[in-house]
Each structure stands twice: as structure tokens, then as C-alpha cells.
Amino acid sequence: MSMLNLHNSLTTYLVLAAILFGMGIYGLITRRTLVGMLIASELILVASSINIMAFNRFTAPDPVIGQIFTLFIMAIAAAEAAIGLSITVAVYRNYKTVDTEEIVDLKG
Numbered sequence: 001m002s003m004l005n006l007h008n009s010l011t012t013y014l015v016l017a018a019i020l021f022g023m024g025i026y027g028l029i030t031r032r033t034l035v036g037m038l039i040a041s042e043l044i045l046v047a048s049s050i051n052i053m054a055f056n057r058f059t060a061p062d063p064v065i066g067q068i069f070t071l072f073i074m075a076i077a078a079a080e081a082a083i084g085l086s087i088t089v090a091v092y093r094n095y096k097t098v099d100t101e102e103i104v105d106l107k108g
Helices: 009-028 033-058 061-097
Strands: none
Touching: 009 033, 033 061
């Protein structure tokens, strides 16, 4: 018998998603580097994917709809990572840092 008796219920998945979402928001607020902010935003997208799949599993009659939404979220996350990393490389080439506190020079 295990010490944690976690049964597969909607509440279990929602609590896991809420913890990941909270970690993502905390990461966005506290991280000073662009890469740290990108990782934190990925945690937020993972939390939303878990929510969609959990609600789909326990409430929707057709399981395909939630899976399609989750695939779209994964595609958006991949595109965000590619664009975010390319912007980070461009910022590093111009400013020689990825610290958001030092990148406050707006021109124009």
C-alpha cells in the first residue's frame, strides 16, 4: 500500500496544473534573464495543456477534441520557443547580455 493514495480524478490533475501555473507565473515575475522567462512561459503552457486534457478526459464525450487543442498548444509552445530563442540571440548580439534589467535602452 502506498503512502500517497492518489486516485485519478479531475481534482488531482487540476491541482497539478495549478502548481505548474503558479510556478510559471512566479518564474515570470522573478527571473531576470530572457531564457528563464521563456522557460517559465513554457510551464504556463504545459499547465494549460494539462487542464484541457483533464477536462476533456472527465467531462467531454469526444476525447479527440481535447487532444487536438493540446496539439495546437504544443505547436504554439514550439513556435514560441524558436522565436523567443532567436530574439534572445539577437538581443545578446546587440547588448552582450540577456539580463532584462540591463536591456532598457529604447530607441525611436
